[in-house]
Amino acid sequence: MEDNLTIRQLINTNGLVVEQDSIAAFRSVFSGEVLSPGDAGYEKARQIWNASIDKHPGLIARCKGVADVVAAVTFAREQQLLVAIRGGGHNVGGRALCDGGLVIDLSLMKGIHVDSKKRTARVQGGALLGEVDRETHLFGLAVPAGVVSKTGIAGLTLGGGVGWLVRKYGMTCDNVLSFDIVTADGKPRVASAEEHPDLFWALRGGGGNFGVVTSFEYRLHPVSTVLGGLILYPRDHATEVLRFFRDFTTSAPDELTAYAALLHMPDGTPAVAIIACYCGNLAEGEEVLRPLREFGSPIVDAIQPIPFPQMQTLLDPACPDGNQNYWKSSFLRELSDDAIAVIIEHANRAASPLSAVLLEFYGGAASRVKPTETAFAQRQEQFNLIVMAQWEDPAESQSHIAWARDLVQATTSFSSEAYLLNALGEESHDTIKAAFGANYDRLVEVKRTYDPTNFFRLNQNVQPAVLEER
Numbered sequence: 001m002e003d004n005l006t007i008r009q010l011i012n013t014n015g016l017v018v019e020q021d022s023i024a025a026f027r028s029v030f031s032g033e034v035l036s037p038g039d040a041g042y043e044k045a046r047q048i049w050n051a052s053i054d055k056h057p058g059l060i061a062r063c064k065g066v067a068d069v070v071a072a073v074t075f076a077r078e079q080q081l082l083v084a085i086r087g088g089g090h091n092v093g094g095r096a097l098c099d100g101g102l103v104i105d106l107s108l109m110k111g112i113h114v115d116s117k118k119r120t121a122r123v124q125g126g127a128l129l130g131e132v133d134r135e136t137h138l139f140g141l142a143v144p145a146g147v148v149s150k151t152g153i154a155g156l157t158l159g160g161g162v163g164w165l166v167r168k169y170g171m172t173c174d175n176v177l178s179f180d181i182v183t184a185d186g187k188p189r190v191a192s193a194e195e196h197p198d199l200f201w202a203l204r205g206g207g208g209n210f211g212v213v214t215s216f217e218y219r220l221h222p223v224s225t226v227l228g229g230l231i232l233y234p235r236d237h238a239t240e241v242l243r244f245f246r247d248f249t250t251s252a253p254d255e256l257t258a259y260a261a262l263l264h265m266p267d268g269t270p271a272v273a274i275i276a277c278y279c280g281n282l283a284e285g286e287e288v289l290r291p292l293r294e295f296g297s298p299i300v301d302a303i304q305p306i307p308f309p310q311m312q313t314l315l316d317p318a319c320p321d322g323n324q325n326y327w328k329s330s331f332l333r334e335l336s337d338d339a340i341a342v343i344i345e346h347a348n349r350a351a352s353p354l355s356a357v358l359l360e361f362y363g364g365a366a367s368r369v370k371p372t373e374t375a376f377a378q379r380q381e382q383f384n385l386i387v388m389a390q391w392e393d394p395a396e397s398q399s400h401i402a403w404a405r406d407l408v409q410a411t412t413s414f415s416s417e418a419y420l421l422n423a424l425g426e427e428s429h430d431t432i433k434a435a436f437g438a439n440y441d442r443l444v445e446v447k448r449t450y451d452p453t454n455f456f457r458l459n460q461n462v463q464p465a466v467l468e469e470r
Helices: 020-028 066-079 129-137 153-158 197-203 235-250 282-293 337-347 364-368 394-410 429-450
Strands: 033-035 059-062 083-086 102-105 112-115 120-124 176-182 188-192 212-219 225-234 256-264 270-278 304-307 324-332 356-361 383-391
Touching: 020 033, 020 066, 059 066, 066 102, 066 176, 066 188, 066 212, 112 129, 120 129, 129 153, 153 212, 176 197, 188 197, 197 429, 225 235, 225 282, 235 256, 235 270, 235 282, 235 337, 235 356, 256 282, 256 337, 270 282, 324 394, 337 356, 337 394, 383 394
Parallel strands: 059 102, 083 102
Antiparallel strands: 033 059, 112 120, 120 212, 176 188, 176 212, 225 270, 225 304, 256 270, 256 356, 324 383, 356 383
8 A cells, every 4th residue: 555645435426435346346347457545556646747636536447448448438327426537637627637536547548550651640548749749750740739748649639739730730630530439328439520420520629528539540741850949038028029929920821830938947037938830841941930030139049950759849848747737828819019018017927937928829720720610619810828827835826826817817808708728727617618619509419419418527518408408
C-alpha cells in the first residue's frame, strides 16, 4: 500500500458502495490495470498535469484496447457509476478525473499507424501530440494539432483543436476522416461521413458528450521543416507590439500562424512575445516574416528553420506538470487599441511570473468552413483571448484565480460572447450553449440518440433533449 493515502470506495450515483464481488467480476474480464485506492500505482494514476485538480476516483480502469473500454462502459452502466474519460489528462478543468466514480483511462492506448501513400494516420485515444508528431514526421507529414506536445490528441480533437497549422489546414476536427467510438450502450461503432454521419458531425467539436473515442483516423499534410520561433520584446513596448501583431496577422497568408503573449522571461522579467510558425516555402516565409523581424528592437529573435515536431515543443516549458493552473477565455469582436490597453493593464497585475496572457488569431482555412458544417461553431476571423493563471503554492489560489477572472471581466465590452471550450477551466451552461452557437440544438438531438440518459456528463455537457425540457 502507498503511504498517506485516504482510502476511498467505489460509490454509485445513488450514494451506495459497490460490492467487492462486482468489482472482482469486472477485474476478471478486464485485461488492463484496474486500480483501487490503496493499490500500488493508484496515486500516480490519479494525478494529471494541473495540480489544482485533486480527485479520488473509486476505480481507475487503464484500458489496453477496445474490449477493455466496452467492459468498462458496461460495468459503469450496470453499476450506475459516475464516469470520467482520460486521454492525455491535459484538460485544465480536470474532467479526466472524478471523485468516487470510475475513470476510463486510455493512456496505455498509444498505437499510431501512418499510411504515407494515402496520407492518413490511425491514432489511438491515449496518444499525445508529441508521440503523433514523431511518427508522422518520419514521412514528412503532420496532423494539424495543438501547440504543446504533452497535450492529448483525443480531447484536443473532440473540442475542435487549434494549432500551428490551423490557418493553412484548418482545425484538428476538420482533418478527421473517421472515429472509432464506444457509445453509452457499450457498443463499438464507426462514425464517418458514410456511417453514423450525425455522430460524425457531432464528434467534430462536440467534446466528450457522445462516448469513448478509442481511435481517430486523420488526414495528413506535407509539413516537415517550418520557419518558426519566438521574438521577445521588453514589456514596456507591449502596446506597440500588440498593435503591430494585430495588423500583421490579419493580413498574413494562410501559411503563417502567429500568437502574441504577455509573459515573463525565465529570470522573471516581464516581456511581450510573438510566436510565429510559417509552414510553406521557407524562402517565401523569410519574406513574409521580414516585417515582423524588422519591427522594433527585440531582446531575442529565435525564428529559424526547425523540424515541425520541435516547433510543437516551444511552449512546453510554459506548461510544466505539477503547477496550479486556472484558465479563462473569450473571443474578441476586434483587437482594438482600447482592448489592447485593458489587456496590458491587467496583465501587468499578474502576481505570478508563471502566468501569461495569450492572443490567438485564426482565420484562413479554419474560417472558410461553415459554422454548421461541424459541431465546432466558432469559425469567425477573430482574436481569441486566453488568460492562463499559473502558480506553485496552493495557498495562493484565490488571488491568482481572481486575477484571471478580473482580466476577462474587464474585457467584456470587447467580447463577442463566443468561446473556445478547450481553453476554459470552468463554464456555466449558458457559456457552453454560446460556444456551440446555432449548433447546440442539433447536438442535443444527437445526444438524445446516442446517450439519452446523459451517461457521459463529465464534459462541457450537452444535456439530452428529455433533460433539457425538465
